[in-house]
Amino acid sequence: MRSIPEKPSMAATLRRLAAVFLLVAVHTNPIRAAGADGAALPVDRLVGTRVGDFRLPDVVSGDEVWFYGLARANGFLGRVLGHKAVRAAVLVFVSPGCPLGEKYLPRLGELATRYDDDGIRFFAVASGAGETAEKLAGWARERGLSFPLLHDAGNVVADAVMVERSNECIVVDARGIMRYRGAIDDQHGYDSSLPEPRHTWLADAIDAIVDAAPQRIDPRGTPVAGCRLTRLQPRRSALADLERVRPANADIAAWLDEHEPAPPIEGGVTWNDDIATIMQAKCQSCHRPGQVGGFSLLTYEDAYRQSAMIAEVVENRRMPPWHADPRHGRFVNDRRLSATDRAKVLAWVAADAPRGEGVAPAPRAFADGWTIGRPDVVFEIPAANPVPAQGTMPYVNVSVPTAFTEDVWVQAAEARPGDPGVVHHIIVFVDDPGKRRDRGVAGLGHLCGYAPGDMPSVYPPGTAKRIAAGSTLRFQLHYTPNGVATTDRSKVGLILASTPPEREAITLGIANSQFVIPPGAAAHPVRSQVPVLRPTRLLSFMPHMHLRGKSFRYTLEEVGSKPEVLLDVPAFDFGWQSHYMLAEPRDLNLGARIVCDAVFDNSPANRANPDSTKAVTWGEQTWEEMMIGYIDIDFP
Template identity: 30%
Template sequence: MKTVIRLACLICTAAALSLLHAGERVGDFALIDHNGYQHHMAWYDDHDAVVILPQAVGATDQASLSALQSLYNQYADQGVAFFLINPGLQTDRQAVADAIPNVPIPVLMDDAQLVSEALGLTHMDQAVVYDPASFEVVYRGPVQAQLEEALLALRADESVELVEIAGQQTPIAYGGIDGSAVSYQDDIAPIIAENCAECHRSGGIAPFAMDSKLSVQGWSPMIREVVMTKRMPPGQIDNKVGHKILNEMNLSDQDMQTLVRWVNAGASIDDSEADPLTELVWSDTKWKMGTPDLIIKVPPQTIPATGVVDYMDIPIDLGLTEDRWVKGSEVAPGAPEVLHHIITTVVPPEGRSDPQTAFIQAINSLPEERAAAIRAQMFAAAAAGQQPDIDRIFRENPDIDVGVLLGGGDADQASVAGYAPGNSVSWNPDGVGGLLRAGSGLSLQMHYTTTGKEMTDATEIGIYFYPEGEVPAERMSGGVGNAFTISIPPHAKDHEMELVTYIPEEAEIRSLMPHMHFRGKRMKFIAQYPDGEEELLLSVPAYSFNWQLSHELAEPLRVPAGTKIIARGAFDNSAQNRFNPDPNTEVNWGEQSWEEMFMGFYEWKLVSQNN
């Protein structure tokens, strides 16, 4: 029999107390903390309780913070998750960190103020305690004995009624738009048109359309949920740090406020308002960049309803009888429901180079002292009947280009777009291009996943050429970082990894792309310069295998020769990861989705071309 906590008739001289009925719930949400890690609160449903206290530079209630730290020291390793939350009063992560030195509790950065609002926080000395399994709030008030009693009741799996005690310290000022004043026509429809409608339309890749006021109103609870949990728009980055990204999909804080507060206010629509979404016109062509100069039809592939589909390696003859310079390329998937990715390799007329030969050539190109040491390592491994530690060789010699194992080499050779959800176009800046020589072909590594329904995929690849006789002045280069050895323990919630990619010449970095599989959790990219200084380029705090996105810098970043790009990330091999096929197994490197990869793909342009 569960014990019901009933804290009634409390007489408080400094705070008013009200005992409310159980049942008040805060919805699921996700926020990035001041260290750049994202916390999706549904992930904490294996905890007994979650405790959250406001924090702000110059406004933190120090007595409450000290009391919370005491509880943290006592209960953090006993199934209780502790957080601070900055209710949109600052967005500068470093300023927040500097304000709470030596405090180990993450500060959730509620830049749009929506989570603090949903938690019912009104004062800086008001903490919230809730049950992470049900999101039911059981306490709201100062950090005092009643808070600990509610926490202990949750730990004991006892029924708890909500206790609310008014805060007495600094009030939290909420700003922004009033949800009841939001206009569908002037406020909501433009946000949907700009950020959602291209996918959420008839014939789009999204599972439902938002192409009218009634459809948006009907889906409004879902809109609130995906905005609050940062599931949509997809592939969001941490846009408060690093370099500005040209193709970022984040909603602005203001747009988030507008959408969520409109939904909270009832998602009302004035029938007299016009409906801008019904006036949107979409191209009826499959090609985003216009009709290609060359269309390659990949042989149709029938994908079964169930089971595992082995990777396919499909050779394609381009039929080119003369050299052509490539401006860009695009993949039009035939059945995006089953096509997970395509890795496209250009095969020159003389055929692909042997990866082993290319690897040996890359080793021999190093200074002889290092090359001799690597050859000795490889000889010793062979003599012992073992495979050489390729991962160690690349880790200790980051100036070896991993791309040599993936078919790279010719500086003039064009690249052709591959495919992954959200990433189907490769387009060069004006005056930049690559050469497809007569007789060249393609090798397509195609990966399909089953969906419960047999489907046939008839993908096409379009290539766009420069006009005949026009030779672009510059070439695009790039690099690949790849961890060849991966060993993720069973049930590991945050298994960290790091890899380094070397930029041999002065270059302009153009884009960065992380790649992991189902257990991928996060990845960030840091430039480490020859003098040892480091600069954060991009943070992807909530990596999603469903969206393989290349992030293009709004302004190319010029870096000196010898710069290293460090990719730091982590895997979640626990049961809390809802995409995890099996948390009970050790996970190693492999091509299939239930195995893992840890890779960074980079695009840069060598500055020497301008000389």
């Protein structure tokens, strides 16, 4: 193994600085273009220029990889790749634990194998602050990384080539010229995934190099969806921040800034004194080992490594995930950060995420067992569902007979995933044999659901939900592959009331199945409504649409009163089938009605849209649509 020089020569230092200065030189007359979704692509960033002189250690093998003069016998070609003819190197920037990045690891392994005989070599580059060689090597082995993982300590390479996010790829040919930079493909985004990629930008660029036709490669970069890299030293952002496909409503953000302004933060904010408690309350339910959050936020070291991404998603209110307009209703399961906590998190990251003096609070204890206590009865799906390492999965529906010979009353219900790392959410319905079967899901009763961080369904004292004798439970499971193949057997536990309750809880599906969404329609409205036929109490909501769902609103209309918005979800997210539980039950008077207004986006601008050229009607498959406003109510 070649030893690392203790101190570079002055000439080498000057060559390195010259290379870096060359790389960060501003191009005149930058090229701009529109992407497939109409958004402006980033300007040309160093494509067509020669990369600098870099030496990075492979944390798995211990070998050094030299990136200066790829064709030199004692450089990259000679030292690392030996006698094999090398056409290009692909540098993929990674951030261990980033959910978006780990979804792509199997795909990258496939590409590395496919192009190996063509002389294309893949390298993963870890540039995030707080990473160590030991941790990186363990992660690479755990994830089965099939190509070298290089440690960019001090983010020198990331700075020089202006990379800001994981998942960005740099393709360098045998002459040391950068030929492509940008995304792997467009399959996975921040809030949606496609069954298959529509654009395979990285593979297309490699094909062009293999065919000796680099002119086919568009010199404009492609937008990258990935986790922001936390740097050891602050620097200007080279790339524009990527917006969500459906960003938080601008007028909601303005209202929050006015009515819930960030207070001044006195003194320094530290992990030990401030941030650990916030993470425990709002983040760790999902962000811990074995859960769906991807990376852990249990320790200071965990949070420091992800601090740049934490600041980004908190700043744009993407996390913690909560889609209800705060101007309407109060909900016991509201996941939002308070204005003070949000300001503290942003101030902490801006100060380079200090640990602080003293001792961090005791770790939060998470229940390994049932949150509702020991259930009286448990129903588990009969066979394990296989979940692949990559791609997307349609909803999986599994029916489980209850074998109840008489009606039972449910006081509390809790759905639990078998593998929380891949179960995004669960909805458990009750198929009552005495109810109509011709309405599909809309005719089923909602029992309970699971989403990371949500609470189980526990009814107020004196209230319970009836499950009729002979009913079947229908599990609707949404799986999100995370880069590792696994299986899941989810289940639901019920606590039964010993006697009939004072009030019966039921679920109503306020549905409209008679709609046609025209091809290309960006904002197609659909309405449903239900009258209040007896005095009752409203307990919770759950809007349900599919991939074209854009917004959903519940409004209470009463004679002699102005309409009142009960719940407004202006940026509906199919990936989060959220259950909105009122902080206090709401009385509904006889003669009132609840109106549901949904809006669907069947345009090409909707990234999750399966096919914008087709008219869409009601159906249970995700490429079809549904319009259901579920509500839980109770009455004597």
